[in-house]
Amino acid sequence: MKGRFLSLLLPPTAWLVVFLVLPTAVLAVSAFSVEGLKALAHAGTWLLFWRSFWIAVVSTAVCLAVSYPVAYFIAGCTPRWRNLLLFLVVLPFWTNLLVRTYALKFCLDPIGWTDTGAVIFAIVQNFLPFMILPLYSSIEKLPARLLEASQDLGASPARTFWKVTVPLTMPGIAAGCILVFIPVLGVFALPEFINERTVLIGSQINLYYGQGNVGAGSALTLVLMVFTVVLTWLYARLRKSEGLV
Amino acid sequence: MDEHDVTLRGVTKTFGGRRAVDDVTLAIRRGEFFSLLGPSGCGKTTLMRMIAGFESHDSGAITLGGADMAGVPPHRRDVNMVFQSYALFPHLSVAENVAFGLRMAKADDVDGRVGRALAKVNLAGYEKRSPTTLSGGEQQRVALARAIVTGPRVLLLDEPLSALDLKLRKGLQAELRRLQRELAMTFVFVTHDQEEALAMSDRIAVMNRGRVEQVGTPEEIYERPSTRFTAEFVGSGNFFEGTGDGRTVRTKDGLTIEAAASGDVTLLVRPEKMRLNGGSGFPARVEEVLYQGASMSIILKAGERRLLVEDANDGALARVRVGETTTVSWRPEDVLVLPR
Helix, strand or coil: CHHHHHHHHHHHHHHHHHHHHHHHHHHHHHHCCHHHHHHHHCHHHHHHHHHHHHHHHHHHHHHHHHHHHHHHHHHCCCHHHHHHHHHHHHHHHHCCHHHHHHHHHHHHCCCCCCCHHHHHHHHHHHHHHHHHHHHHHHHHCCCHHHHHHHHHCCCCHHHHHHHHHHHHCHHHHHHHHHHHHHHHHCCCCHHHHHCCCCCCHHHHHHHHHHCCCHHHHHHHHHHHHHHHHHHHHHHHHHHHHCCCC | CCCEEEEEEEEEEEECCEEEEEEEEEEEECCCEEEEECCCCCCHHHHHHHHHCCCCCCEEEEEECCEECCCCCHHHCCEEEECCCCCCCCCCCHHHHHHHHHHHCCCCCHHHHHHHHHHHCCCCCCCCCCHHHCCHHHHHHHHHHHHHCCCCCEEEEECCCCCCCHHHHHHHHHHHHHHHHHHCCEEEEEECCHHHHHHHCCEEEEEECCEEEEEECHHHHHHCCCCHHHHHHCCCCEEEEEEEECCEEEECCCCEEECCCEEEEEEEECHHHCEECCCCCEEEEEEEEEECCCEEEEEEEECCEEEEEEEECCCCCCCCCCCCEEEEECCHHHCEEEEC
16 A cells, blocks of 8 residues: 555656756756856846846736736626636737737837836736736635625725725735746846846846856856745745635 | 614515516514515515615615615615625634624724623624634624624624524524514514514514515414415415305315305415314315324315314324324314405
8 A cells, every 4th residue: 555655656756856856956056156156246136136026026016906906807797708808818828928029019119118117017918817817716706795794884895895805815816926926026038128228137047048157047046946935935924824724 | 652663665676577576665663573584586685685785776765764775885774784694704703703893883892892792692702713613503693793783773684594403593593582682673584484483573574476465473474364375385274265155165175164254265274273083074084194293294185175284292183093084173263264
């Protein structure tokens, strides 16, 4: 019995070792090199991290603000409309990222909008579905009776939203934010397309590897990974302490 | 004492061409335990949701404490509701659930009032628990405490006991009644369970297809039903359709029953008013004997007609055997005349 159980565990373990543990080890080894440490000692690197961080924060916030009403609206539709609207939400994924970004660039360039705002706009436009879908699924599960109970007890629709709807859809909000924030933190190509001077940490890593500077690329990647893991861990702890898990 | 907390005048509500509530006029008195009784789909829940403000009425008028409620949203109505599914907030503790309405009203002494409300429903000490860890009966009490703590003019209860098992339900029935007396609050209780309505209510409105069939005390509803629907829905009965000449009614299958009725009528004799082996009476054959503990049900066959007799299990009926012939009789004053 025990032997069979272990043999079932073997394929996924092997998968994880070959495709996650080993590459991370290689990454860590090459990060702790002269080039890697040099890149980390460079003040410009941290400026890039900082810029990537706040652009990711702002993009996630804008995504959330735009997606919540959309998801709320879709959840309130009849099943037929719901499916159609959800289909429209994921429709952009049928087109290649580059094609979409070029299309956006051709729209933004003529009106001369190429600053950081335009970069954030492009990011938001690309990542919206990752926010809308988890929000939709948690709003859709919200029992209508709870909203009625809240209003019945004297809460206006606005207060019902903040006191009942938002807390109860927190899992969807958190999932959407993680799904948007983490990839946006390491995003590359997209920002430079809109404005070639907007270099973020993802582009810098791409640049280092492109130049053959594996040490520096690995060091930056490792920092980004650690940062992401710490954030995810903090989030998991927060949810546990709120009893929402 | 003619003070009304809730009045409905000619209230009508249509859903997709179907009249869910059809020209309902009711006046619910202050401090009264008032039940809306009827089968599912009779409009009782819709009617209650209109009082709460979750549905608007197409025509007619609803007043609460004398004020017209047209266009007043739920959060501005002085009524609280106990939902069938309890609808407790899973992200809040028991105490915070109960405190919800007080916080919305920016009331003073929230903790004290929450504590007293929980004590009233025998849940003192449950403050910090999460509602998701409570049993159905306990959740029901939290829902009650949450609804009464703000002292609303009217409490609406939407089949609050239907999800509980029989024993618990009986206990909570008595508790609800006690609570209502103590608070002297107007309760509007929606149920499809006629026994529950008879046991708890000051007055009952029997509803059928969106209309009110009859309004009265439990005794009036049971002893003097004004329509066949009410007579059939509340309790069980033996019905005789026939034509009366003022002193007796003749049925199509040839029975002559003493009743002061004329024209086409339906007569009703309740099963517990019927007697077996009374000497005189109609001959009948015992088809089935159903033992029910405290009482017995006996199904008789008299000609083509089936009759239901019920009696307390006092030993007198214990000798009745399936297949034997007997006679069935009743007192003339136990015959109820219904219009046809």
